[in-house]
Amino acid sequence: MITVFGTGTGAPPGPNELAGAELVVGGRRHLDAVGLPEGARRIVLGPLAPALDAIEEYDSKDRPVVVLASGDPGFFGIVRALAERFGPHRLDVRPGVSSVAAAFARLGLTWDDAVVVSAHGRDPRTAVNVCRAHPKVAVLTGPGAGPAELGAALRRSARVLVVASALGDPERERIERVSPAEAAERDWGTAVNVVLCLDETRAPGPARTLAGAGAGPAGWALDEGDFAHRDSMITKFEVRALALARLGPRPGDLVWDVGSGSGSVAVECARLGAAVSAVEKAADGVERIRANAHAHGVCVDVVHGTAPDALAGLDDPDAVFVGGGGRKLPAVVGACARRARRTVVVAMAALDRVPAVRAALTEAGFEAGGVLLQSSRLAPLPGDVTRLAATNPVFLLWGTRTPGGTTPVSREGVAL
Numbered sequence: 233m234i235t236v237f238g239t240g241t242g243a244p245p246g247p248n249e250l251a252g253a254e255l256v257v258g259g260r261r262h263l264d265a266v267g268l269p270e271g272a273r274r275i276v277l278g279p280l281a282p283a284l285d286a287i288e289e290y291d292s293k294d295r296p297v298v299v300l301a302s303g304d305p306g307f308f309g310i311v312r313a314l315a316e317r318f319g320p321h322r323l324d325v326r327p328g329v330s331s332v333a334a335a336f337a338r339l340g341l342t343w344d345d346a347v348v349v350s351a352h353g354r355d356p357r358t359a360v361n362v363c364r365a366h367p368k369v370a371v372l373t374g375p376g377a378g379p380a381e382l383g384a385a386l387r388r389s390a391r392v393l394v395v396a397s398a399l400g401d402p403e404r405e406r407i408e409r410v411s412p413a414e415a416a417e418r419d420w421g422t423a424v425n426v427v428l429c430l431d432e433t434r435a436p437g438p439a440r441t442l443a444g445a446g447a448g449p450a451g452w453a454l455d456e457g458d459f460a461h462r463d464s465m466i467t468k469f470e471v472r473a474l475a476l477a478r479l480g481p482r483p484g485d486l487v488w489d490v491g492s493g494s495g496s497v498a499v500e501c502a503r504l505g506a507a508v509s510a511v512e513k514a515a516d517g518v519e520r521i522r523a524n525a526h527a528h529g530v531c532v533d534v535v536h537g538t539a540p541d542a543l544a545g546l547d548d549p550d551a552v553f554v555g556g557g558g559r560k561l562p563a564v565v566g567a568c569a570r571r572a573r574r575t576v577v578v579a580m581a582a583l584d585r586v587p588a589v590r591a592a593l594t595e596a597g598f599e600a601g602g603v604l605l606q607s608s609r610l611a612p613l614p615g616d617v618t619r620l621a622a623t624n625p626v627f628l629l630w631g632t633r634t635p636g637g638t639t640p641v642s643r644e645g646v647a648l
Contacts, residue, residue, distance in 0.1 A: 448505065472496060490564060
């Protein structure tokens with residue numbers, strides 16, 4: 233049997249609980265904090281594979297094994313690797329208090345409405361985008377993805393970072409509230425357990441029945457009447473429905489809405505869990521986008537500027553929606569396509585722009601497709617009868633990055 237103890241923020245196992253163990257595996261600080269049974273072999277965790285091989289050697293002979301881990305080892309912890317290798321029936325898991333639970337407890341906050349994301353040994357951009365999109369996030373940190381890196385990426389966000397270090401250590405534990413800019417300037421050392429990213433401008437929500445992120449919207453492609461807009465200058469819901477299907481916004485993604493107008497696409501992407509940057513050149517449009525985001529309870533980063541120049545300061549997106557037209561449209565699409573990781577979707581009314589936009593997508597390494605959308609809506613007539621009211625036709629083009637396509641290039645000119 234393999235006994236897995238959660239330590240760190242909870243009480244470490246005592247001598248009686250370790251008695252009889254012939255192999256004890258754990259991090260150096262976990263091993264140093266307990267008294268090992270006489271004659272027990274000790275393995276300090278580094279690369280996981282050699283430790284798993286040693287565990288298998290002992291477990292196959294029914295020689296008792298103890299694994300020491302941080303907090304709750306079943307929460308983004310070693311239980312997953314052990315269960316995959318040996319089967320859950322071989323494990324006796326004794327969890328401690330997770331670092332996430334302990335950090336929220338120190339602040340006196342509930343966390344059933346928090347989103348938890350791990351940046352330990354993973355690409356930190358997913359954690360950054362989750363922090364941009366959600367008001368209460370816990371980030372499990374790691375080398376290269378700690379408070380300084382999160383702070384640098386979130387400088388533009390109105391967030392508070394709570395850095396929890398050495399949780400459970402009465403002499404070294406620290407809970408510090410800093411701005412993203414302050415976090416970016418610090419050397420935080422190696423004792424950080426978790427970083428909480430909080431949007432304190434949003435009021436606490438009602439009591440929850442489903443933990444974590446919200447259940448998601450009940451529908452999308454909302455009616456134009458659900459948004460403030462100017463002179464019907466809004467992406468119609470039929471177009472938005474297909475655009476959202478091609479964009480595929482999801483938690484952890486960053487989506488650009490370029491030429492955002494009313495922000496209807498930006499808001500819809502944010503409702504589906506993505507982080508969103510909306511670029512709009514008109515000052516009244518900027519305020520309209522912010523009002524629509526607020527009305528729908530989502531966070532949209534609104535950038536006042538003209539593309540492609542306004543794109544220079546933005547992080548590289550997973551997906552991009554480009555609306556509007558004008559002579560600069562092919563150049564804007566090309567600039568977006570050179571930095572998009574997955575897809576670019578373009579809506580336009582002018583037939584003349586289609587070949588140049590399609591060429592901009594293919595030249596950037598995308599496989600291009602598109603449709604002409606023409607729809608007629610049911611509309612009432614006097615006498616209790618109905619007619620079909622045609623909407624203006626719209627071309628929707630999209631590009632999907634192919635496996636052998638051109639590598640996207642960041643705003644610094646570095647291949648991604």
